Amino acid sequence: MFITSPAGVNIGQALESVPPLAQRLRHSAEQCGRRVRTVINPIVMCRATEREAWAYHDAIVAHVDPTHRYDSFDSDAHAWRGRDATDAVKRRAIGVNLHVVGSPDQVVDQFVQLRAAGCDGFQLSFYDFQPDLEFFGAHVLPLMKQAGLRH
Numbered sequence: 400m401f402i403t404s405p406a407g408v409n410i411g412q413a414l415e416s417v418p419p420l421a422q423r424l425r426h427s428a429e430q431c432g433r434r435v436r437t438v439i440n441p442i443v444m445c446r447a448t449e450r451e452a453w454a455y456h457d458a459i460v461a462h463v464d465p466t467h468r469y470d471s472f473d474s475d476a477h478a479w480r481g482r483d484a485t486d487a488v489k490r491r492a493i494g495v496n497l498h499v500v501g502s503p504d505q506v507v508d509q510f511v512q513l514r515a516a517g518c519d520g521f522q523l524s525f526y527d528f529q530p531d532l533e534f535f536g537a538h539v540l541p542l543m544k545q546a547g548l549r550h
Contacts (some may be wrong), residue, residue: 400424400428400435400436400437400438401437401438401439401440401522402417402420402421402424402437402438402439402518403439403440403495403496403497404416404417404439404496404497405417405420407497408493408494408495408496408497408498409498410497410498410499410500410509410512413497413513413516414512414513414516417439417513417516417517417518418516418517420517421437421516421517421518422517424437425437425517436519436520437517437518437519437520438518438519438520438521438522439497439513439518439520439521439522440496440497440521440522440523440524441496441497441498441499441513441521441523441524442493442494442496442497442498442499442523442524442525442526443499443500443506443523443524443525443531443535443539444456444459444493444498444499444500444525444526444531445499445500445501445502445503445506445531445534445535445538445539446502446534447502447503447538448502449501449502449505451502452500452501452502452505453500453501455526456493456498456500459492459493459526460492460493462492463492493526494524494526496524503538503539503542504542506539507539507542507543507546507548510543510546510548511546511548514548523535
């Protein structure tokens with residue numbers, strides 16, 4: 400089952416809001432005689448250092464198109480209701496899914512924490528897909544294997 404952070408793009412808030420969501424979904428599935436696993440879809444902004452990763456993040460946010468109103472998206476999706484308006488600029492610039500930002504070690508640590516919070520898997524997105532995916536493959540995937548997140 401694909402999920403998103405009920406609390407928005409911030410990893411700290413996601414780590415608080417995802418466990419009750421995952422529990423509720425698992426419980427509902429069990430009531431129907433089913434077993435589900437949860438998959439979350441974060442956007443990953445990873446660089447060699449934390450400072451570089453946040454500089455990349457901040458440069459994207461600084462160049463948001465102020466005329467485009469992604470925060471006015473009209474949807475009946477429960478996942479998007481009640482989102483914090485303070486991260487509207489970040490959502491417009493980077494996307495509405497959870498933001499995982501940091502060095503390779505920090506990104507893997509955030510994945511480990513999300514796993515402990517109830518996420519069974521990750522469907523990853525990247526801002527500049529090809530170079531970001533290449534960096535991720537070279538620098539993050541080996542650490543994910545060491546952390547037991549990949550086999």
